[in-house]
Amino acid sequence: MLKLFSIQYSNKLILEMLKGSLSGSIASNIIGPVIAIIILYDSIPITHLAAWFLCHLLIILFKLYIAPKLKMAMHDQSNDVHKLLSFFIFITSQTAVLYGVIAWLCVIYNISEIKFLIVSMIAITLSAGSIGTLGTVFIAFAAYMLLSIFPLIFALIYHGSMNFYIFALILFVYMIVHTKSGYRLFLSYQRTNEVEQEIIELNTSLESKIKQEVAKNREKDQQMLQQGRLAQMGEMISMIAHQWRQPLAAISSTSAAIKLKSSLNKLDQETAIKLSNNISDYSQHLSSTIDDFREFFKPDNETTKSSFNEVVESVLKIVQISIEQHNIRLIKEMNSQISFTTYPNELMQVILNLIKNSEDNILDKELEDSFICIRSYDTDEQLILEIKDNGGGVPDNIIDKIFDPYFSTKTQKDGTGLGLYMSKIIIEEHCGGKLSVFNYESDGAKGAVFQISLNIQ
Known part of the structure; x- marks a missing residue:
């Protein structure tokens, strides 16, 4: 029983209730009261009706004030969520209390049965609609339902007419059946929300695992790319050796020629310059090859x-x-x-x-x-x-x-x-x-x- 009237609800269910309650206020706090005042303005003092309507407007203002704060508290995961939710439910239930008040005013001022029945039907219609606007938070629906129907039942019984006794009995049965229907609907909302949460958690878990696998695959790709570059570097070194073979052989033979001519005293200045230039050209070719390979492996940032x-x-x-x-x-x-x-x-x-x-x-x-x-x-x-x-x-x-x-x-x-x-x-x-x-x-x-x-x- 304590769990039944708990205010431990998921944020999604609370947000749905807020949305339904605020939109339902147009019918319950404006349209309904205006119709009731039109019906009763010549039977109940206008000051009473004006005060009653003003209370409805105050309820709307309180709702509009509390709803953003409750949303913010849920977003920030604040400890004020339960306090604000309780206050919002209390304010919402006051609409039902006001319809009980108007029912008793009808009894006190002894208005005609037809007007009393019309006002009663307004209250019953709004209580029936509350299953859609407040159904995601059962305690809000139950509070509105009980506070709107119970005073009406007592007012009908107090009126004393046999027709009203029968109507009161019907309302009592309706209240029980409708409350049970509201509870079943709430359980359905709750199960749907739990399934959605499980799906969200599963998707989050899957996304996390996918990200981990993607990261692993990227790391593996980087490792394989590095292995590929190292293997390619080995081929490049082989090509360097291949390209250097001819210039190195030429440098070696030129050096040997210089040495031989020098030992035979046949190395004149012109020949020495020519052979030196050849060695310089071969060396430049070797240096150019190194530059080409170094440029090739320079990282591209x-x-x-x-x-x-x-x-x-x-x-x-x-x-x-x-x-x-x-x-x-x-x-x-x-x-x-x-x-x-x-x-x-x-x-x-x-x-x-x-x-x-x-x-x-x-x-x-x-x-x-x-x-x-x-x-x-x-x-x-x-x-x-x-x-x-x-x-x-x-x-x-x-x-x-x-x-x-x-x-x-x-x-x-x-x-x-x-x-x-x-x-x-x-x-x-x-x-x-x-x-x-x-x-x-x-x-x-x-x-x-x-x-x-x-x-x-």
Whole structure:
């Protein structure tokens, strides 16, 4: 029983009650009283009716004053919630008391039965409507119901007419049935609210877990990207060694020539200057190579304006010698002229990955008359860069897996399975584009095309 009349309600149910009570005040504190006054103005002193109507207006003002404070207290999770809610329920119930007062005024001033019944029906109608406006907070509904019907029942009994006795009995039964209906409706509201809260808590829990999983996946992606960069760095060091071999050999032979000519007293000034200049040129080439590789691995903290032409030329400074030394024809069809904002070093890493992937595939197949074609062009909405080779293409049974992490066709060699995965992550997440692959067959050539698509900015 104590639980039945508790004021421990969820904020949502209280807010629904506030909304219903404030909107219901128009009917219960303005329209209803005005109709009652029109009916009774010639039967009850106007001063009494005016005071009665003024009380209704004061109730509205009190409601409008308390409701925002109650909402604020709920928002701030203040300890004043129960106190303000109790006060609001008390003020709301005074409307019912006022209808009891008007019923007794009808008895005191012995108004006609028809007028008494009309006023009674107004009170009954408003009490019936309270199930919709106050039903989410049962104690508010119960207080309004009992305080509006009980005085009316006693007034009807006091009036003394047999018809009124029967009406009072009907009202008593109605009060019990309607109160029980209100309680069942309240339980339904409460269960619905509890289910909604459970769903909200479940969604919150799921969102938290999803965020955790997303964070883990991002961390894993970062780790794999780092592994991919380290693997790529190993390939780059191999290319540095490859590019340095010829200049170092030239420096060594030039140094030996200087030493030999010097020992034979045949090193004249002109020859010494010429050989020294050769060593200087070779050294400059070595230094330039270091600059290219250092620039390549410099972190991109900010986006800059670049173009496919600029990025491809930077990549070819690093990889072109290796391609040509393996007798692979390098074809350039750079038709894209539009600049775009990007992370150029990351885009360079992707293009290098794709070119090296084509080179490794060609070398693995030991093809003659092999080529790598780098082609760029623009469409109405996109900038396209394609890297095409005639290495036979990607087998149909693995083409859908080619960008998966740790998937590699070089398991017999030194493949990490991270190069293409890293490339796809960079293009799609960092550059806002798309990286795809498809096979082609034309003019006797068969191979794969890796396509980078960037949106025109």
